[in-house]
Amino acid sequence: MNILLIGSGGREHALARAIQASPLCTRLVTAPGNPGTAQHGTNAAIDVADHAAVIELCRREAIDFVVVGPEAPLVAGIVDALSAAGIRAFGPSRAAAQLEGSKAFTKELAREFGIPTAGFARFTDAAAAKRYVRQEGAPIVVKADGLAAGKGVVVAATVEEAEAAVEAMLGGSLGEAGAEVVIEECLVGEEASFFALCDGGHAVPLGTAQDHKRAFDGDQGPNTGGMGAYSPAPVLTPALEAEVMETIIRPTLDGMRERGTPFTGILYAGLMITAEGPKLIEYNVRLGDPEAQVILPRMRTDILAAMVAAADGVLDEVEISWSDFAALTVVMAAKGYPGAVEKGSAIRGVEDANRRDLVTVFHAGTALRGEELVANGGRVLAVTALAPTIAEAQAKAYEAVRAIDWPAGFYRTDIGRRAVEHSG
8 A cells, every 4th residue: 555644753654664564564654754764765845734736746646545644634624525535544534633623612512511621711801710710619620622732731839820821822812722711720640641542433442651741850840742641651551541441432422422422533632540540631633752662662563454444444353563672752843842942053973872672863953954853843752662571662662862962851760650669
């Protein structure tokens, strides 16, 4: 099969590596891709928001199957456009992608179908929202309803902080994404990520992970898209995984089907493991980044074959198998991230890091300037290691990170701390 992969980040490099390894893959094109995805096929420099351009590329390259990496094209209806053009694609329809595209949509679904989640209220009026905040007290969580590139959630420690978040979001700081806010109770527990592959009617678990959102060691500093991750998540025991499938994933699939918008693709449940059991924080409708960089290297099952089965509605024939090894990834980001960053700084030593046993350096925000690798974004590299334990994977990943010479970058030095404490 000729495959088109849409996206340009570390998740897409991890997907490109896994897809190219499939016996089903004849040729892989990634649009727009990055220097990492180019190692596994060819890149096509098109605007993936232009659905007509994507369809034209599929026809020109005789593409048999499209895999969509990031959320924005899914929420914008790329799968619907491809399907209408007779092109097979993996991912949810625009209607089903509302599970990520609208936090209010997901909260209402959870309420309707009895899915455990935080108590909430929705607002488009700032005065009413602030009255609710004062009534509920802090800590409290304020979320922009729409996609906000990781900037739409404020966990407010004080009423004043929550009111400021309401004022900013409803005042237009996030554009259309903040036209409505969802205000939630602040759940207490340990966060974890649970992934499920879905075909509209069936779901199979697709691994667990925990990531580190804050920019600096000790979970300090601003929230980011993720500074590192590890898999599996020790907090999600087999019994808890079964509970998540039973109380969260399956009711979601049933509810979406009942509403006439069946969900096909990867359902990524952000969870809080509370004293009352697992509760849904939010859904994403694709693999996480950097979670993909630790889940895909652990998969023994052919991911492309599993995606094709999901798209064809025959996921009940698929069984996912895993390596016994753990994986840990450390994100190297440009100084200043998640704020403004300078592009173009030179990166050396990636080949040396990649040569190490069971280490892969995934490209996220990189570019080539002639033969030289340079930074081209906020999160730039994800250095992933596999080992029998998370502690060993942690040591191996950091050894590889230290082999990379990039003075303009920074990274956290404590990725995997919680997991190592669990195992200790």
